[in-house]
Amino acid sequence: MAPAEVAVQEAPVVHGTGRVVNDFSIQVATVNGSGSQTANLVLLRSIFRMGVPVSGKNLFPSNIAGLPTWFTIRANKDGYIARKKEIDFLVAMNPETAREDALSLESGAAVVYDEGLALDAVRDDLVFYPVPFDKLIAGVCTDVKLRRLVRNMIYDGVLAKLLEIDLQQMEYALQKQLGSKPKAVALNQQALEVGFAYADQHFEKRDPYVIAPMNETAGKILIEGNAAAAIGAMMAGVTVVAWYPITPSSSLCETLIDYLQKHRIDERTGKATFAVVQAEDEIAALGMAVGAGWAGARAMTSTSGPGVSLMGEFAGLGYYGEVPAVIFDVQRVGPSTGLPTRTAQGDVLSTAFLSHGDTRHLMLFPSSVGECYSMAVEAFDLAERFQTPVFVMTDLDLGMNTWMSDPFPYPEKPLDRGKVLDEETLERIGRFGRYRDVDGDGVPYRSVPGDKMPAYFCRGSGHNEWAQYSERPDDYQNNVDRLARKFENARNWMPAPVVEINRQASIGIIAYGTTHWAVVESRDQLKAEAELETSYYRVCGYPFRPALASFIERHERVYVIEQNRDGQMLSLMKLDLEPDLVRRLRSVLHYSGLPIDARSITDSVLIQEGYRVQKTGADTSRVPRQAGVGGE
Amino acid sequence: MAPAEVAVQEAPVVHGTGRVVNDFSIQVATVNGSGSQTANLVLLRSIFRMGVPVSGKNLFPSNIAGLPTWFTIRANKDGYIARKKEIDFLVAMNPETAREDALSLESGAAVVYDEGLALDAVRDDLVFYPVPFDKLIAGVCTDVKLRRLVRNMIYDGVLAKLLEIDLQQMEYALQKQLGSKPKAVALNQQALEVGFAYADQHFEKRDPYVIAPMNETAGKILIEGNAAAAIGAMMAGVTVVAWYPITPSSSLCETLIDYLQKHRIDERTGKATFAVVQAEDEIAALGMAVGAGWAGARAMTSTSGPGVSLMGEFAGLGYYGEVPAVIFDVQRVGPSTGLPTRTAQGDVLSTAFLSHGDTRHLMLFPSSVGECYSMAVEAFDLAERFQTPVFVMTDLDLGMNTWMSDPFPYPEKPLDRGKVLDEETLERIGRFGRYRDVDGDGVPYRSVPGDKMPAYFCRGSGHNEWAQYSERPDDYQNNVDRLARKFENARNWMPAPVVEINRQASIGIIAYGTTHWAVVESRDQLKAEAELETSYYRVCGYPFRPALASFIERHERVYVIEQNRDGQMLSLMKLDLEPDLVRRLRSVLHYSGLPIDARSITDSVLIQEGYRVQKTGADTSRVPRQAGVGGE
Amino acid sequence: MAVATSPVRKKVNRIGLESREYRGSKTTLCAGCGHNAISERIIGACFEMGIEPERVVKLSGIGCSSKSPAYFLGSAHGFNAVHGRMPSVGTGAMLANRNLVAIGVSGDGDTGAIGIGQFVHLMRRNLPIIYIIEDNGCYGLTKGQFSPTADLGSKAKTGVVNDLPPIDTCALAIELGASFVARSFSGDKKQLTAILKAALSHRGTAMLDVLSPCVTFNDHEGSTKSYAYAKAHDDPLEEIDFVPFFEDISIDYEPGTTQEVVMHDGSKLYLKKLDADYDPLNKVQAMRVLQETRSRGEFATGLIYVEPVKPDFLDVLNVVDEPLATLPQERVRPPKTVLDDIMESLR
Amino acid sequence: MAVATSPVRKKVNRIGLESREYRGSKTTLCAGCGHNAISERIIGACFEMGIEPERVVKLSGIGCSSKSPAYFLGSAHGFNAVHGRMPSVGTGAMLANRNLVAIGVSGDGDTGAIGIGQFVHLMRRNLPIIYIIEDNGCYGLTKGQFSPTADLGSKAKTGVVNDLPPIDTCALAIELGASFVARSFSGDKKQLTAILKAALSHRGTAMLDVLSPCVTFNDHEGSTKSYAYAKAHDDPLEEIDFVPFFEDISIDYEPGTTQEVVMHDGSKLYLKKLDADYDPLNKVQAMRVLQETRSRGEFATGLIYVEPVKPDFLDVLNVVDEPLATLPQERVRPPKTVLDDIMESLR
């Protein structure tokens, strides 16, 4: 079903100087629950502050403490921030995986590790930097409990020295991270310095990797997609939030609560201009959002696959009763509970048709944290404009990892509350029929409880234009035909695709969501390695814009690249497009749970284009053999 | 989206004699809850017993009592038993709709009605038979309460006389219906006779419609699809049934309970060889079936659209944990609560992809009560063979209406319990790996709690071949690739399509489920009216058999006929087939909630083939204007 | 003597509305169904209390009972949601606009089976809503299957015997924190109206379990309440007033007394009206009374428990007084400075 | 003096198994998590009772607690279902094979929130299963959100305050008809083992609410149980034994006494062990004791209620003694004559 994942080996780009500047990845291997988050984010931010494009991805297990975790930072002067398969610089802190971690490196990679692990006995073709962490930390801190927490900051110090990262930027980043806890800052700062000093005194630089200042991040921010979506929801004026915790979506609502509590408390009364409920489950969460949307609130929920599967019945009610609601689906790996802490784009097809009986849904596909923000705002407008549930399809990679971005612009447009009945309209249209297609666009007017406009009865059972219960075939058919028209009209309101036409290209690439970042890099690889020119179409919404067909028409072969087994977006296209266009489509699929990387795309496209590609190992080296029994 | 429904008028086939023999439809218009069921079924069965092909369809509202209901019998010497749009003979018992009912008839139709309704004042081009029901019933029965119940039997008597139905067959049918209540039989018999006598004395036959004995039903049975499926489940050896009431599926489990209590009580101990639970909802119902299937039972549930929408999460667990379960989806009109008492084929697409994250399901599509029976048996075998949920997609028309059929054959094959581990197998395969693809067909072996074979841990989270928790990319990918292989292999185990190749035909027709019956008739119409020869492919299962592609290949244009708005089966085909074949496919859609009729298909095909078709009224005449506010 | 002729003045309530302005569409339920009587009482109570219909939202799940919101207060908004999920929809609606008066109608199947999870959590939240269970011990709309409040041992028309004990929704509601819990009978006009009026002036969850006979399906041969059973086991049978089919049952009895109600199928219901001096403020006593009456095969009726000043869910959430739904943009979209500050903090 | 050397005989139970044969995989839960201690007690109780592991099915939903079935009885079948739905899966399994011993493990989130509906109905059915709630007042696996058993007023790490009162699963279970209801504490080895052993010999639903500290997330500043709160409001603070992080809490106290347990975060739990002569057969009293202890801020521990001879769900359904799952074809497919008769009846 899926093409085998093959990959030519990427040689580290060694410059004339023998130095690899701003183009490598660092991986920190720890145990979850051991408190390495601060050290890793400080490392990330300090590189970012030096003006070098970065991304940080956390590969963590689905439990709370005690299992292997990897944090990978990619610094790349060209702005490639997708996951890269190869690790150039390893920090091995986890005794359980250290051997395997070291074995999986390419020859010539560097490894900072705890002295006691004696990794230099495992192989001899790496650059070894053993550090006596325990000894060093003992000097920093007497409290045994605290040692565990600041120990990790030592490797930041070591790396600062080895990678030539500005220590001041590290200190700034530390301040940023722990600013509210001065004692913690001081302690960590000490650890940082101890690490730096140790490296300074004991290590001779023997690997080529360094960070040098650039000017590529000025003005930019670092943020996770979930936080970005939360800010978007707040700026969209969300008033009712009902949610149920689930990885990887929980932090969306949790961050939102934080922001709302800070910025949406009425100054005069000290009361909240919002209501947030942790519901008893996802059915109730969407039920509350639907109830609130019906009663005029801007309402939302946020969840992941299992939650979406539970929301089917209410999603259908929202579609047929025509109730606005925004649902963030931060996708993780399915089927079923699947891999709760891994990323995928696997809910696309089932969400499009979520619920029985000719139901269809609008979907948005943010690719970046910036779009998590802007599409969150847009989703509320679309939900009210089209009076229907709108799904914002993000994923774990976007939602929970840290991304660079331009700062988010303040919304230009006022809130679009859609066709809410007012006296003027009522006069114009005469009698109010809740489901009457007055304007010929399939979108009827609605009134809202308490607004003194004519009331109506909302229901999931058959109804006519006047919102009366009806089992008449003509009423039924007129109504669902109008719904189909409304859906069709929504096409042109969906966020526009991002299209890059390359006049020399006979090959097109289509992607969406986080797959974008690997595509950007892969297109350059295709050009560099095989002189393959490509055009690019990034899908931002469903139903598709008409531009999709014209894009495909311009190209002989079009690769649809996505992170699921079944080629779900391609499937939606098959349903929509003329067979002539469908014939041009090919699939590039990646579904290991890890974020897609450029190499996998490039190789798959090259193979499908008839090139011979040298095979490398499967994309699994960075994951524990000892994946124990347990799990969410 | 849907072609407008147009229809040329079908002229009643008047024979040389001026008599229309065995080719007309009778409609009885009553109020639900008024007890006309017995009279209608007696009428149906008596025609059936005279050897004439018949079908009976009940058009009822979604409430319990007091709203208009229509029962339509079609008698057809050629065996066409799909719904026919035109009514030839009306029995108007409902004062509320009588006027409208009469107005909707074609000129020349006959109407039996309650004297007081004075329908002859409404129009004068019908054949009128006014009957003084109240006066007649008063003579039969003194108890006022009972009068209401036997009153309807009078029209049976009147019809027996007018349509030349054998009174003895009516009496037989009455006996069959009420055999256990001798007093009721006697009373009804009297009413029958009174009606017959009245017609005999007062009416001169002025309409052309008569029933004459034939020999087309000998040995056949009359049954509803739900009862047929229940018998199938019992013969499949079902042991655990968990269900939640919902129209139109409730009678499936209710009938099953009846049969099980009669035929599956252990003679020696008086105990049940089955367990039936009315669950608290559909989530629990499927959860119980999955738990029971995992523990080795043959387990099932039965529901309709809203229930399926709630079952998403467990369906995904069944797919990924590989647990057998049989789910009957007796489809009704959606979206949402929709029209609970109307028929549709609207859950096809959402059920195929029910649940997030690359989940897929096997589906069976019975067309007849015979297939409700045989596919029920088959579904349990397939569920165990492929260790996965199997959906049997029937609909309200099939499930709740009364159909003729050949008697059901006793199953030839023994139960296929699939790959259940035993000592011999264990020896052969060495170590037991629950999710190991030992045989290369994607189907692993399973053990069952209490069977003393090696145990395993079943889970919806990531797992490897040994059923251990795993988050490894390669484990994940290997496993879902195997699942895809398993699904692919199931293709050839799905019930074979029923294919009729017409060598002269350049046009193919594809249908499934109850649509079949209208297709049979429509193909004859196409031939008779436009000399259009057609081939026919009836889909019986999903994933599709490879034969589907070859069928389409043989034909220039292929019409996929179905009862939903969105062309759902056609959509599934688009996903599966080469674009070259997809190009040949066209949709014929019918989604008014009424069973599809041949005329609608014929007209739609003719129009799409470029013929000019005379338009008739929409298919809505038989449904109340006064559809009130209320509803399920 | 000449009399001044003035148009007949219809009786109006304190906000100037006539009773008919509280009516809804014509019912499509069976004649004699207890649910219809309850609709009448809701109409009456809202009229008498002078509730503004446009402030009311009517909410329901799916079932015969859940249809009834269409049959009262026709000028109020209504939402007939999905089966068993009225609580979440009602919660959302009240969050959107706390000034609404929410009247939720559910069935014993809608609440006791598929909806019991949402019921539990609504009670726990003390959402301001009147939550009425129209309790007939069966699934009316799907033709008479047992619901979780059906009598143990009763036998349905299909022959199936109910082998599980009934759930007591009042006891559950009290245990879970509802601040107003009552039980009544659809035909007890006086008591039900009084309870509804009290509920309309209560702030917080008012849970009303209203026994409401299903004339069509709750007619169980072999049931401990059935006519046949009564005939065999009850001596003073001849004294029983046979209530004809399709006619409302109405009763009126004194506080402290027990009333035997004969249902349409001849089965009997024993209602024990709480004493006039019963103290509904005492939770422990309320639970005890429920248990005791239940063990005698009786239903305690009346206002069983009330906690008059418990903060409701909106208070707990500290939501502004105005409806969230209609707050203007200035109050829900923070100014540019806020966004800029957030951006700054992320550098 | 020469001593005969024989291999050291490990202690075996009545069916000849060693204790280690009741172990499962290595836990992946946090060190010190109460759930681990409960797994140990299950291992101990099953060993002591001589349960055949191959007759056991381990069932769970989703959560840290729901992972624990992997950590005991490794040779038993297990099913880690979906969140909150263990009851239905367990019901199906027991229907399939009534000879199994079902041990279900759930969390307070898994049961109290998403799963409360299935919980209610399982209790009502008196399904033969040991239903253990590993109750830590929070959602461990999703990082510490409040569950429905969280203390009113406690404050999570995110700053959110829990503003709803806790659900008492024991009171609910008794009200709903469970035939064995107990509460204990993960660290009370003696009591918990005794209760588990009793539960293993009970036929019907044995509902065990086991308080089980989450060392990682149930560490709520501002909670009424928190260390800080205790410091401010409690005089004899210096007497409190600070329980170091990541170490099991274990306690042992006498019937009739109240034990103050200091949790990892310094918060306190008050456990009131039922008197030695407490009569668990009395339902009314059981409910009263629960209410009273609760109102004092204590948790009653011990076997709170038992109804020893209540028919279980399989009895009620009158299912044959053999597992339905493995009945041979002859017993589940009626003979041809039956089908023929049915066909005849449809002519």
Ligand SMILES: Cc1ncc(C[n+]2csc(CCOP(=O)(O)OP(=O)(O)O)c2C)c(N)n1
């Ligand atoms: C998800 C779902 N499952 C099942 C149904 C079918 N259904 C409609 S009403 C009903 C039961 C109604 O019983 P109750 O709530 O007691 O109301 P009553 O009709 O007795 O007033 C059921 C099961 C449905 N509409 N939706």
Ligand SMILES: Cc1ncc(C[n+]2csc(CCOP(=O)(O)OP(=O)(O)O)c2C)c(N)n1
């Ligand atoms: C349908 C669904 N919703 C949400 C989740 C996410 N989830 C996993 S565990 C859990 C809560 C667990 O809490 P609890 O049952 O108390 O177990 P604990 O971890 O505290 O032992 C949640 C919400 C899920 N897996 N599935």
Ligand code: SF4
């Ligand atoms: S079926 Fe029963 S509950 Fe439904 S309307 Fe009729 S009497 Fe009422």
Ligand code: SF4
């Ligand atoms: S997070 Fe809490 S509940 Fe989960 S394993 Fe750790 S201590 Fe236990």
Ligand SMILES: [Mg+2]
């Ligand atoms: Mg009911």
Ligand SMILES: [Mg+2]
């Ligand atoms: Mg918990």
